[in-house]
Amino acid sequence: MRRMQRSCVAIAMVGCLMLGGCAPRPALEGQALYETVRSASVFVLLDGRHQGSGFFATPDGLIVTSAHMVKGKPDGLEVVSPSCGRLRAERVALDLGHDLALLRAPRRAEPYPWLPIAGRAPAPACQVFLFGDPVFRHRLLLAGAVALAEPTYSYNPGVGGYIRVYYVAGTSPEGTSGGCWVDPAGRVVGLQSGFLNSPKAPAGIAMVAPPDAIGHLLATRVSREAATLGTRLDELWTQSAAFIARFPKGTEGVLTVVPEKDGPVARAGLTKESLITAIDGKPVAYLDDVMSAVRAKRPGDTVTLRVLDPGDKPARSVGVVLARLGG
Numbered sequence: 463m464r465r466m467q468r469s470c471v472a473i474a475m476v477g478c479l480m481l482g483g484c485a486p487r488p489a490l491e492g493q494a495l496y497e498t499v500r501s502a503s504v505f506v507l508l509d510g511r512h513q514g515s516g517f518f519a520t521p522d523g524l525i526v527t528s529a530h531m532v533k534g535k536p537d538g539l540e541v542v543s544p545s546c547g548r549l550r551a552e553r554v555a556l557d558l559g560h561d562l563a564l565l566r567a568p569r570r571a572e573p574y575p576w577l578p579i580a581g582r583a584p585a586p587a588c589q590v591f592l593f594g595d596p597v598f599r600h601r602l603l604l605a606g607a608v609a610l611a612e613p614t615y616s617y618n619p620g621v622g623g624y625i626r627v628y629y630v631a632g633t634s635p636e637g638t639s640g641g642c643w644v645d646p647a648g649r650v651v652g653l654q655s656g657f658l659n660s661p662k663a664p665a666g667i668a669m670v671a672p673p674d675a676i677g678h679l680l681a682t683r684v685s686r687e688a689a690t691l692g693t694r695l696d697e698l699w700t701q702s703a704a705f706i707a708r709f710p711k712g713t714e715g716v717l718t719v720v721p722e723k724d725g726p727v728a729r730a731g732l733t734k735e736s737l738i739t740a741i742d743g744k745p746v747a748y749l750d751d752v753m754s755a756v757r758a759k760r761p762g763d764t765v766t767l768r769v770l771d772p773g774d775k776p777a778r779s780v781g782v783v784l785a786r787l788g789g
Contacts, residue, residue, distance in 0.1 A: 487647035487649060489646035500601055503516070503518075503544070503594070503601070504517065505594075506551075506565075507540040508535065508538055509535075509538040510538075512597065513640075514527065514528055514595075514638065515527065515654070516528075516642075518574045518577065520680065523568065523574050525565040525567060526562060526564060526650075527562075527653075528562070528563060528639045528653065529557065529560075529621065530621050530656075531563070531640060532553055532565070533556055550568065551567055554683055555679060555682075555686070557675060557688075558621050558625070558687075559675075561618055561655040561671055563640075564680070564683060577642060577650050578649050578650065579650045579680065580673045581677075582673060583652060585608065587607055589605065589646065590606050590652075591644050591645075592654055594634075594637065594638030595641070596638050597637040599637070606668065607632065608628070608629075608630055610628055613627070614626075615754075616656075617694060621787065624690070625671070626671075627669040627671055629668065629669065630667070630670050634654055634656075634657045634668040643670055650676065652670035652671055655670065657669060688787040689759045689786070690761075690784060690787040692721065692728065692785050693718040693720060693727045694719050695749045697715075698714060698737060701717070705772070713770065714739070714745070716737070716746055716748070716749055717735070717737050717738075718738065719734050736769050737769065739768045739769070741756075741767055743768075759784055762786075763784050764782065766780070
């Protein structure tokens with residue numbers, strides 16, 4: 463019994479260590495925050511070329527970065543640290559559904575500088591900071607504020623599908639992908655993945671992988687699969703008035719606007735004008751409604767879509783076998 467109690471205490475201590483502790487941490491002054499985060503941050507090289515940013519998440523050399531930078535080739539990876547120099551790195555695991563990758567630096571006797579992971583994303587309007595190495599620049603600390611703390615889904619072309627993120631209003635220039643977002647206490651509250659675009663320019667909203675996903679990857683240290691429909695999605699009410707008028711008045715749903723060739727929805731006969739109005743019997747109006755249902759499944763599972771096409775065609779039920787994100 464005592465041995466079991468000691469084991470439980472040890473597990474709890476590791477959990478607190480990885481998730482940033484159970485008690486609030488005091489805020490750091492500007493320079494102290496910068497130096498703390500800088501010492502644990504890296505930029506990532508593939509075959510000697512700059513790919514983006516990352517950070518040490520454990521003292522034994524585990525590094526978290528963005529999956530879209532390293533998913534294609536496991537060899538030729540290096541990281542450059544302001545405190546540890548240039549190091550070769552090994553790819554350990556991927557979580558494409560959150561655009562996360564886990565790398566490992568060489569083992570050494572001295573612990574690496576590292577940053578703790580917060581237990582959850584900060585509340586809306588809280589100030590957070592992105593540390594990264596943009597292209598042609600290095601070691602920048604950029605300020606932002608949480609715009610949406612609850613998880614949502616956003617398309618990431620580097621991954622080739624939707625990833626689960628939250629949104630931060632702030633600058634996230636090219637090359638900061640994989641950089642850590644931290645709170646004023648220096649705890650990692652997310653990982654930079656990409657940014658939203660308007661048709662003409664970046665919208666100034668960063669897509670950030672949440673800390674619960676980072677904690678899961680660090681705890682398991684194994685790759686995590688995610689299911690996909692194999693299509694871009696748009697909510698009906700974002701379309702032109704003329705297109706909306708082709709459906710019965712008051713219709714709500716999500717369009718499969720860009721089906722991948724030979725992807726799940728394309729094989730099931732859906733087109734760019736097909737409207738999903740329900741999934742497994744539950745009505746959907748938002749993109750998140752569809753993606754939450756899909757991500758509750760595993761690759762190879764079947765979902766039943768209620769589909770409506772423009773015009774006078776009747777609604778139909780379609781079974782779709784989900785694929786694995788990333789192929």
